[in-house]
Amino acid sequence: MKVCCISSPAEAALAVEYGADALGLVAEMPSGPGILRDAQVREIAATVPPGVDTFLLTSLTEAAGIVEQVRFCGTTTVQIVSHIDPKQYPAIIERLPNVRRVQVIHVQDEQALDLITRYAPFVHAFLLDSGRPDAAVAELGGTGRTHDWRISARFVTATDKPVFLAGGLRPDNVAAAIAQVQPYGIDLCSGVRSDDQLDATKLAAFVQDLGSAGVPGEDSR
Numbered sequence: 001m002k003v004c005c006i007s008s009p010a011e012a013a014l015a016v017e018y019g020a021d022a023l024g025l026v027a028e029m030p031s032g033p034g035i036l037r038d039a040q041v042r043e044i045a046a047t048v049p050p051g052v053d054t055f056l057l058t059s060l061t062e063a064a065g066i067v068e069q070v071r072f073c074g075t076t077t078v079q080i081v082s083h084i085d086p087k088q089y090p091a092i093i094e095r096l097p098n099v100r101r102v103q104v105i106h107v108q109d110e111q112a113l114d115l116i117t118r119y120a121p122f123v124h125a126f127l128l129d130s131g132r133p134d135a136a137v138a139e140l141g142g143t144g145r146t147h148d149w150r151i152s153a154r155f156v157t158a159t160d161k162p163v164f165l166a167g168g169l170r171p172d173n174v175a176a177a178i179a180q181v182q183p184y185g186i187d188l189c190s191g192v193r194s195d196d197q198l199d200a201t202k203l204a205a206f207v208q209d210l211g212s213a214g215v216p217g218e219d220s221r
Contacts, residue, residue: 001210002055002164003198005034005142005189009047011198018203022053024079024187027069029059032142033189033196041073055079055102059140063091070099077102081140083115083133089122100124102164104140105155106131107147116159123161127187128152130167144168144190152181171205178210186210 003015004024012023025041026034036044045054056075060066061084070078077100078092092101103123105112107130119126130147131139146168156163166187169177174186192202 001207002053002185002187003189003192003203004055004057004166004187005193006044006198007034007036007196009044012044012048014198014200015203016049016052018200018207020052021185022055022077023048024055024057024189025073025075026057026142027059027073029057029081029140029142030138032140033193034142038069038072041075045073045075053077053100057081057141059138061085061088063088063095066092067095070096076100079104079127081129081131082138086118086122089119093122102127104129104131106133106140107151107155107167108132109148110151112151113155113158116155120159120161125162125164125184126155126159127164127166128155128181128183129187141166142189146173146177149177149180152183156182171202171209174206174209 001020002022003020006012006023029035048054054075055077056073057079058066059081061082079102081104101123102125103119104127105115107128129141130143130145131141162184164185164187165181165183170191192206
């Protein structure tokens with residue numbers, strides 16, 4: 001379970017308390033919730049206990065900028081939210097050998113499946129989301145919308161890389177999403193927030209519904 005859009009050390013601690021395996025920290029984006037300055041990402045990441053991964057969500061598309069941002073922020077993982085040119089990856093791999101790489105795929109139609117071979121040689125995992133990168137104001141995550149899980153399920157079976165599922169997951173639909181898609185992990189943002197704050201009640205309900213879907217997790221507090 002990855003809890004994204006973390007906005008403070010207190011939110012990070014709350015997510016960890018409820019069993020989060022990873023936390024998402026959103027750097028500068030053209031749109032969406034939870035956007036932080038790089039210094040804030042660095043501050044929050046430094047508070048996260050060992051064993052919980054920290055994901056830097058970056059909208060940068062050039063290797064040099066991505067490497068500099070990750071080094072400054074000090075996260076264990078970089079989540080690249082744009083469909084970048086794969087030629088950027090070798091420099092990222094060379095300069096950040098100990099940082100895990102997750103490529104976001106925005107599932108708008110079946111063309112998402114074509115991106116597997118484009119990125120699989122360079123990444124540790126994929127994350128399927130519901131953004132619209134070609135919109136007038138690019139949407140690169142945090143939309144609160146689901147996408148076609150039938151395509152996501154085909155994506156999971158077509159790659160041997162771990163796949164996270166994101167996009168509009170809520171306590172009332174997460175069990176169905178997991179049953180249909182069979183992802184490696186799930187990514188939560190808007191479904192566990194209220195008034196732009198991480199909501200302990202919603203998070204507890206999510207953990208409970210994960211349990212009903214057969215996913216082990218921490219007992220709700």
